[in-house]
Amino acid sequence: MEPLTWFGAYGSSFAPLLMVLITLAVVCGLCAALLAFTNSSPATSFSLFNGIAVLFLLLVGFSYVYSGLSGAEGGGMAPSKLGWFLATIAGLGVFAAMLARFMGTFFDDPAAFAGTIFKWAIYGVGAVVALWLLVTLVWQNAAHKEWLAGLDPAAMPAAEEISQNEAVSRLHSRGIMASIFVRFTPVWISLIVLFAVSIQFKRRLGLYGKLFDSVIGMIGFGLVMFWVFTAVYVGLFDWIATHPPLEQVSGMKNKVPGTPLRGATAEQYPFYLLGGDPLARDIFSRMVEGSVIVIRIAPMATLFAFMVGITLGLPAGYYGGKLDTFLSFLANLILAFPVILLFYLLVTPEIVLTGLPQYMALVLFLFPLIFFGVLINSRFRTQPQKNYMWLAIVLIPLFLVYASAINDPGANSKIRFWPLDFFDIPGGILVVFVSVVFVNSPTVFRIVRGLALDIQTRDYVAAAQTRGERPWYIMLWEILPNARGPLIVDFCLRIGYTTILLGTLGFFGLGLPPESPDWGSTINEGRKLLSIYPHPALPPAFALLTLVLGLNLLADGLREESLKD
């Protein structure tokens, strides 16, 4: 079987145009940046000079592309000379048209002009990619139909062979990129539905709705939700991955992306879309499986760190004095300790044997219970009946989860007193979880403490004091809700840090088992042969990058939007 190409059967037709547009975007982007840097408000003579410089740079760019790529023959996607020529003409035509249209702007302010072209070139790239995807998906069966038509009607192969040929030829038409795109179909549908609904009702959705007013925020939210949906569909329905994450196929060791499986059965996906890793496992499948681990641990660990930080930070800020001094000292102590060293200590088998992670879990997991207990009790202090009802509704399930989480019937476990053990957390994950919560909570503590110090001077806090509210009510119902803006932003950022921290832990081989498909571990495995086979390390690194970037952009968008009103 032929290996898959990156852009499939129709990629070569779009490549020249794409190249031209990308060159245009890069050149104009550089021009705009350079010109904006050299002079923000150019005098007329200087701007004429600049304009000529832009033209010159553009010509150089085009001739570079033309000469560089027209010579590149061979391979699956070599552009025909004619296509090249036409594309260059088209590109220059577009440029000339824009020049004519914005003649005045061009000589007044070349930087702005270059910026405009840059913008349109980027739009153009998007349009070409979308067009390519459309064409590829619409005509993905063309090759198969041709093959069928060419068969001798007398000697028709078996139906099985026909369907197999259909599957393989379809994949060939799509190429690697479009095949990956198709694998993610449920994610795309979910994203489209989510965005459509959210934008429709954005005026009624508070801060979340306002997020859809900011492009940055939308991009960030989209990236984050992409991985969240991926994790959900992989974890719950096993949809997106092409192979089981631990399945090894002989002959696939370190194979490049698009390599066909040797002797693939009908049920098996016939290619390794992103190639095979050093143990002949499918990199694409391991990447999407890795998202499950990250999405499962990072937000939960951050949430726990917030519970700990809030429960300790509020009283430290509100009461101040000796309590504050003591807690802040403790927080600084933890922060001053090198994180990686701390992790090494925590996962050392001897230390695990002493049960330290379990004891830490015993303490750290208790905080959500304290938090919700105090939250409810302070609110309904004056209405005992309601109080007990709510406490029971919230605390009993929480306690069951808590007891199950800290209990482990294993041989080395130190805590196994609770008979109703619903689930067990694998030892490695517990260690990772506990360590992440432990090192994150002091930072949250300091943020919450600072916010509490600020907000407690407000008149509504004084009003609550003068009507005889108890301190915890003031902390949790008067101060905390009004600190939510910075806390939400920090929450998003902190999930990002936690994700990176998980990657770091995986990279050092700490905590999680070595065969785990989490991104840190896979990057570490890929790193070993990076100079010979770069492809195993890149997909998980890219995944990690997009998720963290998405979280940061989301935090930026939230911050920006929460400031506006």
Add this chain to the structure above:
Amino acid sequence: MSKIHDYSGPILEIDKLSISFFTRLREIPAVMDFSVKVAPGEAVGLVGESGCGKSTVALGVMRDLGKNGRIVGGSIKFKGRDMERMSADELRDIRGNEIAMIYQEPMASLNPAMRIGKQLMEVPMIHEGVSEHEAYQRALEVVTDVKLPDPERMLRSFPHQLSGGQQQRIVIAMALMSKPSLLILDEPTTALDVTVEAAVVELVKDLGKKYGTSMLFISHNLGLVLETCDRICVMYSGEAVERGDIETVFNNMQHPYTQALFRSIPLPGADKNSRPLVAIPGNFPLPHERPPGCNFGPRCDYFEAGRCDADFVPMADVNGDGEHETRCLKFREIDWNAPIAKAEQKGKAEVGKVVLKMDNLKKYYEVAANALFGGGEKRVVKANETLSFEARESETLAIVGESGCGKSTFAKVLMGLETATDGEILLDGQNIEHTPIENRDTKTVADVQMVFQNPFDTLNPSMTVGSQIMRALDIFGIGANDAERRQRMLELLDLVKLPRAFADRMPRQLSGGQKQRVGIARAFAGGARIVVADEPVSALDVSVQAAVTDLLMEIQRNEKTTLLFISHDLSIVRYLSDRVMVMYLGHVVELGSTDDVFAPPYHPYTEALLSAVPIADTNVEKKHIVLEGDIPSAMNPPPGCPFQTRCRWKDRVPGGLCEKEVPPVRQLTEGHQIKCHLADAELATMEPVIKLAENKAAE
């Protein structure tokens, strides 16, 4: 860089200026069709409520409107040159050199990381390129001019080492460094105490004369404008509604808004029972919800449907000489001298039995130098010193004093947020001075409640209005279940005259006055008998102040509440209080009935306070007393009489007694006491500070 010389026309000509801000949703016009001229050496006042666009005009002149603000029409000419056509470089030359601006918050206009001297010297060094030595000399000269003590030390200090008043003087000095032709003052004294404000205003007036600077004085305080300006321009909702000579506008106003504004401020002669204030009905329109035609139409008493709301209303000349203009269609038809329609006169409430008694209350704070190990030298802040008074049912007791006088500490001790160091507080004969609020029973807590100063801070921004009031009811144990409490909450909203629909609104959807009403409703949730109102209206606009004040008075009359009204605004105190207590640095310096306190003999501090309050009435003659210096720190109070450092009567007391001994409390007449060493004979020579002119008195 040179200045534009040899120009004799008006310094600033603003002609039909329109400024808009552009948001994602819409264009918001902030200023429309605004014209004003400032002649050389003239001071023009720009008066209006918050949101009327007066600061936007100032920023427009400085061409500093930010990213989303734009001048959409009209022109601004500075010394005959159109500022619209100036380049960024030319504008930079003019700013700080020809036009200087003084902002409200002095600390925010000074660079906290730079010494005062450096900041001052920068101005001539940048604009005129003078040498460092010369710049230093200039700085020294200007700092001496703004009457700061020890100018050389001032130049060496950092902004945070100075008090608010000193900082504002430095800001003024900085503005004067380059001898500008136009000075824009944007509420320059709002953040300062009254006596400091009086001194700063005095200074600005003198310097204006000395340097021949034209001034654009932006303020919401009519009294202040009367004291400082030659001409006035009243703004309402983005438009100038009346413009003219200050005397003419004050005595012969030709616009209903100006009239309503004057009727809603407590001038001498207003009285809560016989001549109550007239609040302007309705609310200030939001910039994008302005009515057609006259902006003031919906709130105007003279509104005529079909005429006032038909078309854009242009400025009309009153006398035909271009000196006095008004934006009203009906100004010739309105009888401006008609007496105020008599509001219903309310009987004075009977003052009942003593509810609250303070006896020799003391509150000291210990400030340790080292918080962690408790060591080091301890310093004592004497926040309250021998505070004694009684408050009766249905009585309004005003507590007057500037910041740092200990009135907030006193309120905290009364509420139980702090416990007293010494002395007694008796509530209905029971001692509560050592009971912190968590140990007080619900009844006591509900009885003593507080209304706060800042309306934007008094409500929890994350809870609906209704749930905040219901929480208070819940805490005070009122109502058996949520349904009953909700009913009671709606009744409380009726009580403070808010529509019931507000129960489900968030605080950010309410205006300042409405928030303050919710704050009042919350305070009265448990049937409070003593309400401490800590400057409840000082942060509100003039037209809203009257309405909120009246509401408080009305509730007080119906509920027989004892109101402890903390304020520094003597006009409003005179208007609504039965008795007045003047505090200075933790001491009660004078206590008596309102009439006693506002008539001589005064305590020297009361005299200065009275003189400092600007009064927006041209018929009032005020004696001019300016206090030098600032209030001493409570951490380090002067020996002897607390007021001796600023007292102008000090030399009348023989033997330097003021510096040695704290004066004893003396009864002047029944219920009127002062804390002063002055002999009776000296006190008898005091003249009244505020005098109504003869013609007014005869009326």
